[in-house]
Amino acid sequence: MTPEDIKEALKQVKYPGFSRDIVSFGLVRSATLDGDTAKVSLTLTTSDPKIPLHIKQEVDKCLRALPGVKATVIDLAVTPARSASAPGGGNLGGNTAAPKTIQHAVAIASGKGGVGKSTFAVNLACALAQLLTAKGRPGRVGLMDCDIYGPSVPLMIGIEGRPQVEGDSLIPMENHGVKVMSMGFLVDDNTPVVWRGPMIMKTIQQFVQNVKWGELDILLVDLPPGTGDAQLSLVQTLPLDGAVLVTTPQPAATNVARKGGLMFQKVNVPLLGVAENMSYFLDPAGQKHAIFGEGGGQKTADSLGTVLLGQVPLIPEIRAGGDAGKPIVVTNPDSPAASTFREIGEAILLQLSRKPMPATS
Numbered sequence: 013m014t015p016e017d018i019k020e021a022l023k024q025v026k027y028p029g030f031s032r033d034i035v036s037f038g039l040v041r042s043a044t045l046d047g048d049t050a051k052v053s054l055t056l057t058t059s060d061p062k063i064p065l066h067i068k069q070e071v072d073k074c075l076r077a078l079p080g081v082k083a084t085v086i087d088l089a090v091t092p093a094r095s096a097s098a099p100g101g102g103n104l105g106g107n108t109a110a111p112k113t114i115q116h117a118v119a120i121a122s123g124k125g126g127v128g129k130s131t132f133a134v135n136l137a138c139a140l141a142q143l144l145t146a147k148g149r150p151g152r153v154g155l156m157d158c159d160i161y162g163p164s165v166p167l168m169i170g171i172e173g174r175p176q177v178e179g180d181s182l183i184p185m186e187n188h189g190v191k192v193m194s195m196g197f198l199v200d201d202n203t204p205v206v207w208r209g210p211m212i213m214k215t216i217q218q219f220v221q222n223v224k225w226g227e228l229d230i231l232l233v234d235l236p237p238g239t240g241d242a243q244l245s246l247v248q249t250l251p252l253d254g255a256v257l258v259t260t261p262q263p264a265a266t267n268v269a270r271k272g273g274l275m276f277q278k279v280n281v282p283l284l285g286v287a288e289n290m291s292y293f294l295d296p297a298g299q300k301h302a303i304f305g306e307g308g309g310q311k312t313a314d315s316l317g318t319v320l321l322g323q324v325p326l327i328p329e330i331r332a333g334g335d336a337g338k339p340i341v342v343t344n345p346d347s348p349a350a351s352t353f354r355e356i357g358e359a360i361l362l363q364l365s366r367k368p369m370p371a372t373s
């Protein structure tokens with residue numbers, strides 16, 4: 013029995029409340045067999061004492077079921093997490109004060125345009141809404157579309173019309189369990205692009221402060237594509253807890269995605285990971301075709317010292333869902349693509365609950 017065999021077996025142990033296992037979450041530091049004793053060391057960041065206890069019991073059960081294992085030594089190092097359940101979290105950095113009712117704000121960014129960032133953000137928001145609803149926390153996901161030049165979120169999530177105004181505040185629009193605010197609700201197609209630049213900072217600050225989001229566990233912020241000065245000042249304006257980079261697999265996209273990663277590091281926003289979109293085309297016979305090459309997402313993640321959160325296939329159903337305002341996560345929740353979005357959502361929630369956030373300036 014090699015360390016790899018033991019790690020393979022430990023993939024049966026799920027992190028409490030998630031469908032992901034402790035190995036893929038990176039909690040297992042080492043695993044060895046010494047005579048008939050299996051020795052495993054784990055690290056975990058949580059403030060909930062029930063979680064280490066539960067994981068320890070499950071790991072013990074799993075190890076004892078292995079051939080030749082009679083005893084176990086499980087070393088579990090627990091670091092207390094910042095309080096993820098405390099309202100406000102207290103860690104929202106940035107220049108704009110975030111309402112205390114928003115626990116975590118996470119940017120969805122891409123280096124290049126057209127990699128499917130908005131499609132990703134919409135599906136991820138719906139997946140998070142499903143996950144949190146299943147945990148008894150419905151209505152706690154928000155999506156803020158900051159793409160001034162091509163705000164596509166309203167169309168992709170199936171919302172038309174304008175938000176209601178209540179006193180000084182705007183009421184977010186809602187569909188598929190996600191509260192949404194978008195530049196697309198406020199500027200029409202005829203608004204000249206030159207006006208949009210000066211409007212953006214002010215409007216986006218207002219999106220954070222003057223929109224009645226209510227109690228949110230997570231607010232996703234769909235940033236405009238690119239890594240230029242405009243994005244940099246936007247990122248500094250927003251009270252972000254983390255960022256997810258979306259890329260396609262080819263080198264041309266990943267090189268620019270890396271620049272995006274460096275931009276977040278510059279402003280002390282932790283990278284939660286890289287998501288690869290259009291990773292492969294899945295033909296009707298179930299065959300995978302690497303149209304845009306392979307490995308770019310992993311390479312980007314490695315070079316930025318972060319993780320690859322998941323790989324979303326290129327399938328016509330995702331495009332059609334975007335055009336119809338019916339994301340695949342909602343219309344076909346059992347599809348492999350929908351499962352990928354939920355797995356990415358789980359990984360993000362887990363990271364937010366265990367990662368102590370550095371203070372931002």
Ligand SMILES: Nc1ncnc2c1ncn2[C@@H]1O[C@H](COP(=O)(O)OP(=O)(O)OP(=O)(O)O)[C@@H](O)[C@H]1O
Pocket residue numbers: 122124125126127128129130131132159162164236237289290324325326327328329330331332334335
């Ligand atoms: N995984 C996918 N499979 C099939 N089509 C996809 C996929 N992801 C995105 N698309 C399609 O690709 C097009 C571009 O996607 P999207 O508008 O989300 O990109 P974007 O990166 O947000 O673009 P930009 O930021 O430049 O506006 C859309 O037509 C969308 O439906």
